[in-house]
């Protein structure tokens with residue numbers, strides 16, 4: 748079994764509900780269960796600014812699925828949330844990013860792990876640090892160091 752980390756994001760159709768439901772669904776992925784979920788965080792959109800603020804979270808799951816099978820399962824969940832792949836960096840009902848898969852570095856046509864945006868995104872680093880404060884991101888640095896380098900981006904924990 749491998750511990751994988753999933754980034755969740757939503758800024759359409761009741762984002763808080765989208766994220767809470769997706770956390771339940773992650774627990775239903777085959778050969779997998781949810782081991783930890785972060786608080787929910789609000790952040791301004793990265794990319795085009797003509798879209799609502801986002802709600803973000805990070806989950807840890809323990810899984811027996813191979814990385815691409817896990818990716819398929821995540822995309823299936825996105826589809827059930829009415830995710831339409833429209834314009835690049837546009838608003839979305841649910842985005843599930845495979846951030847980390849154990850300590851593996853993966854470069855596949857469909858999948859890059861660690862997620863290529865991870866180190867640039869406070870809305871990923873903050874919740875990841877919350878649930879895994881001692882994590883080392885393969886090929887990069889400690890989560891604490893990565894997170895400390897991104898305090899310029901405002902990410903607000905939702906009560």
Ligand code: ROI
Nearest residue numbers: 756790791792793794801836870
């Ligand atoms: N911006 C924020 N704040 N949160 C996201 O989850 C998010 N997701 C995206 C883009 C459009 C890059 N911007 C985001 O895919």
